[in-house]
Amino acid sequence: MSEKAVVQLIDVKKSYGPQQVLKGVNLSIMEGKTTVIVGGSGQGKSQIIKHILGLVRPDSGKVLVYGKDISRAGKRELRAIRAGFGVLFQNAALFDSMTVYDNVALPLRERTRLPEAEIKKIVDRNLALMDITGSDDKYPAQISGGMRKRVGLARALVLEPRIIFFDEPTTGLDVAKSNEIYRVFFRTQTQLKYTAVIVSHDVPKIFKLADYVALLHNGLIHSCITPEEFQLSDDPVIREFVETTMGQLYSSEMEGEL
Amino acid sequence: MIRFFEKLGADVLYQVNQIGRMGIFLFYSVVSMLMPPYKVFPVVKQIYHIGARSVFVILFTGVFTGMVLGLQGYNTLSKFGAEGLLGTAVALSLIRELGPVMAALMVTGRAGSAICAEIGIMRISEQIDALECMAIDPHKYVVAPKFIAGIVSLPLLTALFNVIGILGGYAVGVGLLGINEGAYFSSMYNDVEFGDIYMGFVKSLCFGVLIIWICSSKGYYVHLTKGGGFGAEGVSSVTTNAVVMSSVCILLFDYFLTSVLL
Ligand SMILES: Nc1ncnc2c1ncn2[C@@H]1O[C@H](COP(=O)(O)OP(=O)(O)OP(=O)(O)O)[C@@H](O)[C@H]1O
Ligand SMILES: [Mg+2]
Numbered sequence: 001m002s003e004k005a006v007v008q009l010i011d012v013k014k015s016y017g018p019q020q021v022l023k024g025v026n027l028s029i030m031e032g033k034t035t036v037i038v039g040g041s042g043q044g045k046s047q048i049i050k051h052i053l054g055l056v057r058p059d060s061g062k063v064l065v066y067g068k069d070i071s072r073a074g075k076r077e078l079r080a081i082r083a084g085f086g087v088l089f090q091n092a093a094l095f096d097s098m099t100v101y102d103n104v105a106l107p108l109r110e111r112t113r114l115p116e117a118e119i120k121k122i123v124d125r126n127l128a129l130m131d132i133t134g135s136d137d138k139y140p141a142q143i144s145g146g147m148r149k150r151v152g153l154a155r156a157l158v159l160e161p162r163i164i165f166f167d168e169p170t171t172g173l174d175v176a177k178s179n180e181i182y183r184v185f186f187r188t189q190t191q192l193k194y195t196a197v198i199v200s201h202d203v204p205k206i207f208k209l210a211d212y213v214a215l216l217h218n219g220l221i222h223s224c225i226t227p228e229e230f231q232l233s234d235d236p237v238i239r240e241f242v243e244t245t246m247g248q249l250y251s252s253e254m255e256g257e258l
Numbered sequence: 259m260i261r262f263f264e265k266l267g268a269d270v271l272y273q274v275n276q277i278g279r280m281g282i283f284l285f286y287s288v289v290s291m292l293m294p295p296y297k298v299f300p301v302v303k304q305i306y307h308i309g310a311r312s313v314f315v316i317l318f319t320g321v322f323t324g325m326v327l328g329l330q331g332y333n334t335l336s337k338f339g340a341e342g343l344l345g346t347a348v349a350l351s352l353i354r355e356l357g358p359v360m361a362a363l364m365v366t367g368r369a370g371s372a373i374c375a376e377i378g379i380m381r382i383s384e385q386i387d388a389l390e391c392m393a394i395d396p397h398k399y400v401v402a403p404k405f406i407a408g409i410v411s412l413p414l415l416t417a418l419f420n421v422i423g424i425l426g427g428y429a430v431g432v433g434l435l436g437i438n439e440g441a442y443f444s445s446m447y448n449d450v451e452f453g454d455i456y457m458g459f460v461k462s463l464c465f466g467v468l469i470i471w472i473c474s475s476k477g478y479y480v481h482l483t484k485g486g487g488f489g490a491e492g493v494s495s496v497t498t499n500a501v502v503m504s505s506v507c508i509l510l511f512d513y514f515l516t517s518v519l520l
Contacts, residue, residue: 055387075286075395082393093384097376110394159392 003030006163006195007052012061014047021047023219024061029163034189034196035224036206038241039216045199046090048216049165052197053087054078083111086161086194090168092152094140100127101136104155111159126154129184131177146173153181157188163195170202178202182209203245204231215241272484279482283397283475290398291405300403301410308369308404308470309411313418315364320419323356324348324426331427332435341435345442346449348427349420353450353458357420358412359512362465365412366504370473373404374500377477378493386478401478405470412466413459420458457519464511469504476500 007029014022021044029035029052037045050056051063054070063070065081073081094103104126108119127133130150135143143151153169169185170178186209189196200206207213207227214224215238222237223230231242331347377400380386389396424446431437476496480486486495 053387053391055390079393079395082391085391085393087388087391089384089388091384093388095380095385095388096383107392107394110399111392 003033005029006031006066007197008062008064009048009051010062010064012048012051012058012063014044014051014056014059020219022051022058025216025219025221027214027221027224029195029197030212031195032193033211034198034209035212035214036210036227037197037199037214037216038201038203038206038245041201043216044219045216046167049167049197049199053085053165054082084162086156086159086164088149088152088156088164088166088169090199092140092148094148094151094155096140099137099139100132100143100151103140103151104158107155107159122158123154126158127151129157129188130154131180146177149173150177150181153184160192161194164197166196166198168199168201170200170206178205182206185209201245207231217241276479279479280471280475283401283478284471286397287401287405287471287474290395291402293398297403300399301406304403304407305411307372308365308407309415312365312368312411312415315368316361316415316419317422319360319364320357320422321426321429323360323419324352324423324428325430327351327356327423328427328430328435332431332437341437342441343445343449344427344431344437345424345444345446348431349424349446349450350454352420352423352427353454355512355516357416357423358458358461358465359508361416361419361462362412362469362508363505365408365415365466366469366473366501366508370469370504371497371501373470374473374477374497375493377401377474378480378496379477381478381480382489382493396478401470401474404474405467408466408470409463410466412469413462416458416462457516460519461512461515464515465508468507468511472504472507473500476503 005028007027009025009027012022012025013020025048027035027048037048039045047056051058052065052070054063054065054073057071068077068081070078070081094100095106098106101123104123105119108114108122114122127136130153132143132147132150132154135147140148140151149169149172153166156164156166170181173181182205185196188194198206198209204227207230210227212224213227213230215222215230217237223233223235225233230238231246233239233242327348328344331344331351332341335341335343335347377386380400386396386400389399428442432439432442476483476499477493480492480496483492483496483499486492486499
């Protein structure tokens with residue numbers, strides 16, 4: 001394979017008290033590809049993202065980002081690595097005492113030396129991309145949950161990241177809005193060629209976007225394969241996931257083939 | 259028995275850990291405060307929150323502290339027939355002790371608690387994590403402006419407290435109790451030395467750092483704090499804790515600084 005892994009989790013284990021959340025996760029994220037992490041609620045998907053971001057330290061095992069062990073990186077090194085990140089937290093984590101506009105402008109103001117007029121142009125474009133207009137002066141508490149998600153996305157994309165981590169980007173959005181978000185992903189990814197790690201419950205729609213699907217099951221990455229392989233796999237765990245999340249439609253297709 | 263030692267050991271470890279954490283916090287904050295780029299607006303905003311908005315409280319408590327000093331001082335001094343020294347007594351107690359300490363306690367109650375709660379909420383709602391993931395240093399962005407504002411505001415507020423306190427003492431001593439007006443100020447001119455002012459200034463600077471340090475680091479590490487509950491409850495208990503600890507530390511440090519500076 002000529003592909004390069006930008007992020008590698010090697011035998012990552014993490015426990016909270018008696019609960020072992022990650023039991024030896026192995027996962028490689030390929031450069032320029034979209035990896036979608038799926039799995040039941042509370043399985044530890046967000047925890048995997050937090051490990052990669054360097055916010056949580058594994059009990060054992062390694063998390064390599066661009067070949068560097070992120071849990072041992074110094075403050076400066078960490079900042080250099082994170083400079084290429086675009087992150088959407090599951091709860092969006094907007095700065096709640098700043099307006100929508102300032103939230104999206106913040107990375108530009110703190111990390112670049114662009115003049116305010118230029119910043120305004122970029123922010124407006126990103127907000128329009130996410131279909132949020134006319135709410136510039138509102139505070140996060142004054143907008144809807146779905147809007148918060150989209151502001152978070154606009155903020156994550158504003159610095160043209162090399163690698164994005166989106167934790168449930170479309171949860172809480174209506175179908176039309178989430179389709180629109182997927183189109184935006186598709187467009188920005190062909191434009192920016194970023195690597196993407198997306199946690200989603202929006203199966204099977206998210207598969208259209210995915211190059212790889214990683215299924216987290218019982219604290220382990222059960223498989224990391226292409227969506228086609230995933231949907232046609234006859235592995236019992238994957239079959240069960242496919243049947244419960246996608247319903248009878250797909251399973252009856254399978255039966256028809258048999 | 260073994261349980262007891264286990265618990266004791268865990269508690270000691272936790273405390274040592276906490277002290278180490280706060281030390282590292284101070285180090286990072288000071289370093290990021292000194293590193294460029296320097297942004298003016300956030301600092302001005304914090305000076306407004308910590309300094310300007312404390313002015314009323316400082317004026318109010320200052321004038322009453324001065325007045326009570328005038329009353330008490332007059333009563334004591336008149337026993338020795340030394341009412342003329344009232345100006346000196348009021349000014350020295352304010353400049354050397356009460357000004358820095360009272361102003362610091364007032365700022366702790368007003369701004370320290372606010373800082374702790376603000377940073378604590380940013381922590382529990384993952385805003386600090388979000389900053390880190392954007393490669394923005396939370397020490398530089400959130401904490402450093404507060405430190406600068408504390409260092410700038412506290413001496414100024416203390417000076418304000420002293421001035422208004424001396425005027426309060428004047429109002430009681432001269433206005434109410436009929437001391438000679440000239441005597442009140444001239445004794446002050448003669449007896450207050452630069453060393454006294456210097457002492458008060460150093461104290462107020464140290465208290466400024468102390469308040470911001472304790473209050474912001476307590477909020478910053480709210481997620482690692484044991485036994486205070488989670489979420490809103492965690493923030494509330496850590497804020498109470500920060501205010502108590504910073505008030506106690508102000509009085510402790512006041513003693514040490516006095517013994518060093520005298
Ligand atoms: N700080 C923590 N302390 C204790 N347990 C935790 C902590 N953080 C996460 N967990 C546990 O780790 C498990 C995985 O959590 P995580 O948020 O990663 O789930 P998830 O797969 O993202 O679920 P969802 O799809 O609902 O977002 C949960 O069972 C949770 O209880
Ligand atoms: Mg999650």
